[in-house]
Every structure is written in C-alpha cells, then in structure tokens.
Amino acid sequence: MIDDISAARDAALTAIEAATTTERVDALDTELLGKRGDLARLKARLGSLATIDERRRAGQLLNSATEAASSALATRRDELRRAALDARVASERLDLTEFASPPQRGHEHIVTQAWERLEDVFIGLGFQVAEGPEVETDWHNFEALNMPISHPARSDWDTLFVDHGEPGRTVLRTHTSPVQIRAMLAAEPPIYIISPGRVFRRDTPDATHMPVFHQIEGLVIDRDISMADLAGTIEAFTTAFFGTDFTSRLRPSYFPFTEPSAEFDIRTPSGDWLELGGCGMVHPNVLRAGGIDPEQWSGFAFGFGIDRMAKERHAVGDLREMFTGDIRFAEQF
C-alpha cells in the first residue's frame, strides 16, 4: 500500500510536470484528484489495512501526496498561463516608434533670438562683441558720457541706485555705454565694437516700458570717421537685418554724448517709417574721458532697444507679456 501511494505520487508529479497545456492540467486535476481519481481509489483501500497504525501512516502519506499533486497542478497552471500571456504579448507587440511625436524641445526666448541675430549681423559687418558689468560707477554710466551731476538724465526718476560705498555713486547701468567707455580706456583705436546687454531704469512696467530691458549699442573709433560712415553703417545694418526691401534715414536729435546727434528710422516695404534708435558722432568730451585724443580720432555711436525689435518682429502687443515666463507665450515663437 505504502509503495502504491509513493508510486502514484511520483507518477502524478511526473505527469503534471510533463503537461504543456492548461487543458491537460485541467484533465490531470480530474484524473488525479477527482472522485474516481487514482488517489481517491487508494483512499478507498485504506479500510482494508490490518492495523490502525498502518491505516494512519498510509493516510498521512496519501494526504501529503494529494497536497503535493494539488500544489504541483497549481504551479504548472500558473507557469503555463504566464507563458501563454508572454507569447501573446510578444505576438501582438506593435512598434509605434515612427508614429510617436518627437521629443518637445525648448528654444531661445524671442529677446535672445533678436540679440543673437543682431550680434550675427554686426559681426558680419566687422564689429566685435564687448561686455561689461551691470552694476556701474556713476562716472562710467554718466560723467564719462558728458553728463555732469546736475544733468536731468541723472535724476532719481530713471536711475536705480545700489546701496554700496558713497551714497548715489553706484548705479545699475541705464545703458550699455559704460561698456564702451571701458573699451576705449582698455584699447587703442581703431575700435569697432557692439555692446548688447541688460539695462535698468526706474520705470513702472506698461505695454512699452520695463524696468529691466535690453539694449545694443555700437561704437566706432577710427581716423577720419564722419557722419557718412554712420549713415552707411546704419543702412548696411538695416538691409542685412530686415532685408533689402527696407531702407533707413537719420533725423536731427539730441544726446549729451554725441554731437551732432540723430534718431534713425527704418522704412518698411509698405512705406511706413518706424523709429528704431539714436546715434551720432561721439562728443569730444566723451572721447577724452575714454583716453582718446579728439584731434587724432573721431567716431560714431548708436543705440537701440532689443526688446522692442523682438516685440515688433513678432507683433507682441504688450512688452510685459515677454517677461512673465508663461510657457504658453514662449512656445508660440
């Protein structure tokens, strides 16, 4: 009897191990554990055993054989289900790579785009790019530019002062001209530079003003530089940046640091004139402040707003929109 149970148990486990379909596992379940199964038949024979001890031993063995078969069936059923699922997933797999959208990439802010295009155009015209500090001395920002202490442009209204050193002597630069003063002090002419950068004015933000904005200035110092060189450079810049269907003009104006001074406008293909910036021949006092002899050298300078160029180019209605950091705005360009 004991041998019969062991043999039935081994045969059951071998058969379960060999099953390759869940149907076969179901059939074995009935065959082995069912009422008419091998183990049930052995159970029926327990009563024919002679002693209680024999019956108990055979009974325990039969129970453990039944449990082993039952657990082997469950394990085999799981294995087969898993394999079937894996096979189905593999056969139904679709490679959607070519339909997926490309990764979302960011891009430069429209002010940075305008800044870099302006640099490209002026580099193409033979200029070098100069940079300098955003926190300046009042000498570099005003005095060297022919604006003494009493000059209206130095009034509290549009200058942001920094609480550093002697009161009123340290400012956030209100234009990038101090970069050019530093360039004149650092190098001998000829000088052909542009200075793009962030500048600061004490202004309440509105559609056309921001207290922090961006400017690009240009400075040329060489022998026999005249107003004609200035007009020619502005015109060359206009066609290179806006296209050959644009042209430029100068109108008389006033700046403390240039003499004569002019505003420059560009004409769009539709014939409208658009004011772009200011320019002029560098004032002799400014040349002297930069350590340059006005008897030997002359030069011109110009300046205009980068943000305004970006605003016009992309038809943005309100400057403030460009600096809220709203991704829905930035994404459009």
Ligand code: 2NL
């Ligand atoms: C404007 C006008 C201008 C300059 C900037 C300059 C710099 C030096 C010497 C002389 Cl170091 N001039 N810069 C000259 C004329 C006009 O900017 O309306 N900017 C937004």
